[in-house]
Amino acid sequence: MRIARETVAGAIPRIMLRFETAGESHGECLVVTLTGLPAGIPVSVDGIDRELWRRQQGYGRGGRMKIETDHANIVSGVRHSRTIGSPIAILIENKDWKNWTEALPIEDVDGGEDKKKPVTRPRPGHADLAGAIKYNFQDARYILERASARETTARVAAGALAKALLKEFDIGVLSHVIQVGTARLQRSVNWDELVSLSQKNEVLLGCVDREAEQRMKQVVDVAYRTGDTVGGVFEVVAHNVPPGLGSHITWDTRLDGRLAQAIVSMQAVKGVEIGFAEEGAAAFGSQVQDTIHYNKQGREFTRGANRAGGLEGGISNGQDILVRGLLKPISTLRRPLESVDLATRETAKAAYERSDICVVPAAGVIGEAMVALVLAQAFLEKFGGDSLEETKRNYRGYREQVKNF
Numbered sequence: 413m414r415i416a417r418e419t420v421a422g423a424i425p426r427i428m429l430r431f432e433t434a435g436e437s438h439g440e441c442l443v444v445t446l447t448g449l450p451a452g453i454p455v456s457v458d459g460i461d462r463e464l465w466r467r468q469q470g471y472g473r474g475g476r477m478k479i480e481t482d483h484a485n486i487v488s489g490v491r492h493s494r495t496i497g498s499p500i501a502i503l504i505e506n507k508d509w510k511n512w513t514e515a516l517p518i519e520d521v522d523g524g525e526d527k528k529k530p531v532t533r534p535r536p537g538h539a540d541l542a543g544a545i546k547y548n549f550q551d552a553r554y555i556l557e558r559a560s561a562r563e564t565t566a567r568v569a570a571g572a573l574a575k576a577l578l579k580e581f582d583i584g585v586l587s588h589v590i591q592v593g594t595a596r597l598q599r600s601v602n603w604d605e606l607v608s609l610s611q612k613n614e615v616l617l618g619c620v621d622r623e624a625e626q627r628m629k630q631v632v633d634v635a636y637r638t639g640d641t642v643g644g645v646f647e648v649v650a651h652n653v654p655p656g657l658g659s660h661i662t663w664d665t666r667l668d669g670r671l672a673q674a675i676v677s678m679q680a681v682k683g684v685e686i687g688f689a690e691e692g693a694a695a696f697g698s699q700v701q702d703t704i705h706y707n708k709q710g711r712e713f714t715r716g717a718n719r720a721g722g723l724e725g726g727i728s729n730g731q732d733i734l735v736r737g738l739l740k741p742i743s744t745l746r747r748p749l750e751s752v753d754l755a756t757r758e759t760a761k762a763a764y765e766r767s768d769i770c771v772v773p774a775a776g777v778i779g780e781a782m783v784a785l786v787l788a789q790a791f792l793e794k795f796g797g798d799s800l801e802e803t804k805r806n807y808r809g810y811r812e813q814v815k816n817f
């Protein structure tokens with residue numbers, strides 16, 4: 413996080429690139445604002461919509477995704493297909509809103525009480541109970557409306573803009589699925605495979621390996637048959653990131669910590685892995701650290717492997733950044749778990765609302781957005797610039813310095 417030089421001691425640090433989302437799952441629309449992108453970055457609405465489409469895909473999605481066809485309605489900050497430096501605001505309509513205007517009106521109306529769709533049997537694993545207690549609602553409806561991962565549509569729109577900035581510097585951010593339930597991808601993956609995967613117009617489970625993807629599908633089929641749900645693991649890869657983003661100097665400037673926070677802030681993500689953290693924890697140090705070599709002809713440092721996931725000491729080291737998100741299975745079950753009715757305090761089956769069964773590929777796309785946003789923040793902290801030209805000039809100067817190191 414870059415701290416504005418003029419802030420006084422104790423003031424809240426100002427992040428150079430920041431975004432905020434608003435909107436409820438069945439409200440009129442989602443809203444995102446993104447402030448701090450330099451002027452001059454090319455923006456394509458179709459490009460953002462493609463990212464929104466990717467977020468909606470995957471085998472195991474529920475009925476809601478059949479209703480929505482997300483579209484980014486940019487209302488400020490972009491003119492003539494380029495950013496102009498002012499805050500960017502995007503609206504994304506919820507097509508389902510027309511079915512909820514009476515249940516969730518902005519203004520109360522006479523007789524409106526009967527139209528509500530209360531949720532009084534909180535679902536284990538959701539924000540329902542903790543949120544209802546915290547905000548003092550006897551009906552968890554308002555809680556789940558905001559806790560829902562529908563909010564991530566807005567994150568993906570902001571992430572598409574962060575990707576547009578990174579693309580100007582040849583940095584790419586993509587994802588793939590490495591595990592669904594117990595079915596796991598058993599091989600490594602290269603960048604070109606991820607590019608091909610992202611260009612597909614039909615998404616099954618977002619895995620680069622056909623055989624592994626079929627095994628993953630079988631697990632989802634079991635969940636379908638038994639009224640259950642399933643989680644898994646996605647991996648986000650950031651390619652061509654320069655060395656030197658983030659810093660070792662303070663806990664909150666470490667890029668690994670910032671990426672971890674961004675990924676775990678996603679609904680249903682319960683764990684983050686950077687590089688081969690889990691394997692590494694069970695191995696000896698000599699098998700885990702990536703050896704350092706020097707290519708005298710090319711005048712560059714190379715590494716024996718990338719088990720560190722492109723991050724050492726909270727700083728990008730020039731290798732691909734690898735961040736994994738571990739998703740728990742979706743909480744809403746067709747065979748609901750035991751809960752308590754908030755009205756009667758009697759034992760009851762948890763509420764059921766139309767729901768996804770498996771969302772690992774979609775979560776990968778959201779993970780890409782979160783990683784892109786954090787990298788764009790760190791990038792602008794390092795290189796600054798109010799216009800793309802200025803950022804590019806600063807970046808070129810740094811690349812020259814690294815080349816001559």
Ligand SMILES: Cc1cc2nc3c(=O)[nH]c(=O)nc-3n(C[C@H](O)[C@H](O)[C@H](O)COP(=O)(O)O)c2cc1C
Nearest residue numbers: 538539559560561679680742743744767768771774
């Ligand atoms: C892409 C995506 C879609 C999701 N869809 C659903 C869903 O349809 N039903 C559901 O119960 N949970 C769904 N979740 C998960 C819940 O939003 C999440 O579990 C809940 O808000 C509680 O937060 P927590 O799991 O982070 O503690 C989804 C998560 C993601 C990432």
